[in-house]
Amino acid sequence: MKLKSTLIKNANIVNEGIIFNGDILIEGEYIKKIGKSISAKSADVLVVDAEGKYLLPGAIDDQVHFREPGLTHKANIETESRAAIAGGITSFIEMPNTNPQTTTIEKLEEKFEIASKTSSANYSFMFGGTNDNLDEILKLDINQAAGLKLFLGSSTGNMLVDDMEVLEKIFKSTKMVISVHCEDEATIKKNFQEHLETYGDDIPIKYHSIIRSEEACYLSSSRAIELAKKTGARLHVFHLSTGKETNLFDNKIPLKDKKITSEVCTHHLWFSDEDYDEKGTFIKWNPAVKTKEDREQLWEALLDDRIDVLATDHAPHTLEEKKNVYTKAPSGGPLVQHALPAMLEMCHKGKISLEKVVEKMCHNPAILFQIARRGFIKEGYFADLVLIDLNNPWTVNKDNILYKCEWSPFEGTTFKSRVTHTFLNGSLVYQNSKFSNVKAAKRLTFNR
Template structure:
């Protein structure tokens, strides 16, 4: 039996409302929510008016295990996640070896059970030659099926029309798509290389991996989904032009949904001058107008969920010239504080942010008994303080040891994170005894 945890005097943000009260955790679940709870617990936390949110559920991370653990591993990256208020994650398949069958999914689940500080699930990948394995996959044991329609290599780049037709017609569960048109990107990069040789500036990245490349691929994915009745989730939208392909409104009942990522909501192309390779990601961070449009789409529900696409690389790898520097950013530890800046700036209200980071993800992926502050649900919680917070005030927990938010200041920080009823992060310390649980899906 797990210890009882009582959080007093919190401002609870849940299902469109903010209320003041106490929350009691027993046996890993939310036992009671009330204006005041008169009982004793093994651990008590006085929130003193801090915000108590459902923990963020991150639908897109690259935790690098197996095969790329010099960049990160499930233990290190999940530690960064819980320090940032992320209580559950869904890991992408482009590891080494890639996650292309249920045996590989099972192996990752075994690794996570032994080392993950957060709750976990794994996406099954699509290649040019594993469509039979995808069609046979058990939807209850995977978060989703991920297809790279651009920005991948080898047989995980799936842009053959016949393969895509078969995939969209036969995928047994939610299909997640990375949408960029490879031929457009290749032609753009060739032109920049003709002009600059190996000295392509990083500021060219959003022009090489252009808005047109994104729009062409996303349009294809949406058209395929409409023709085949596929449940499609398009990842990390980065342009205003793509937004017209999606409908505003609640996520429940939608066939086609979209995600925005923290970095596309926080940065814009003016940041390449200072950050260089530390802002290189796929799809690229684009213009300020794109960022404004994405923020508005989050507020109106045209974008359904927010993820991180957390993807660590070492500083040595990122020090390479443009064409060799890998794409991806470590974001999990500072994702929620960065998103809360939108709330402080009046661009988004807190209940809407919770809907995009927690409620909507649970609904979209049909996660059992998580994503809400509800009695009987698993206790996945983030307690957030308001107050000036410098990024450098806390160590970077991601194995790569850097963040694109270096030098930034946030107006909120994560004081405590509770994962399946256990304290995982509290007052700047990682609680080593906490282990997450596998997510369960109602499919």
């Protein structure tokens, strides 16, 4: 069926560091024209009046765990991608530590098949590296997956890559972006054992950031960077959590020319270890939420471009699982529905500009992973667009949470801004808390 044309009128368009008032004509899946005043040439055109609202490119979340296959009691691609669309995230890159793990090309394609049938957002997947799947990595086409993911710290099953010889071979063998989770396993095990001997299974949650310490993060990150420099690999360090790590990264090189890049996640910018008393295991993440000083330094690095991307690491678990004592409560929490509203809240507080949010959540993931025709508001690009009302307060509660796990670390938080419309590949798929029945999601493609 031929897609109807859509004309978005009077929007405050946020793109490439500027905000300007204008109109956008969408034809089919693409942005046809951007102008000061565009007229509808046919009665067939859907006109959306965006007066007073801000139009952003759809956000691209480069790190999510949607739990399918194998862990679908926590979440699945269908439920979490809908939550993402409601939160202004139009494209996601999902991680390989599912069950079975995405460590063979066959398992990768099975996930693409699931997403093609059930995803509400555009999708791609990371391919997982292990100590023993180098042959599969070598067979992988560079356009087949978003990138390669390596766990250099605690992980599901056998996905911890701790054989330095294998690690060096992987770094030397691929031209893909290698994304890494960096925490030193030996340091964590030692810290954990000490606390276990003192407290037993019910270790107070406030010690999570001491167990998964600054030292554990820095040791692992610095080693990965050293190896990337030695081998010439293209390295992306996921979810920085310490101020110390931010000094490992450069802000003097344009992103498109950087060989070593980094990312921070919503929760490390919002919470600190002072929140453990109130939130408990519901803010237990790996890497851990650390001190207020760390949080402040992460903000500084995000704003001065040592940190390139802002993502979620969306990783849901059931309420029952999270309510366990420390040693049995899994790490991770759901974030895709609330990450953009949380960052817009920071705009209201003067912490970051709207233009910078768009740069870090929309433009930079597209540049970093070389995603074709997404992440920007440009003629000829896919019409992945999000309208936001900066002054339309709402409170996160059980009735409006869309995650399958039915909880959020932001429960009880009032956000001043909300997503009112989400367009995906030219289709209006979400409007004022209601979803359309249009299936518009596509597999991400790459300019490599």
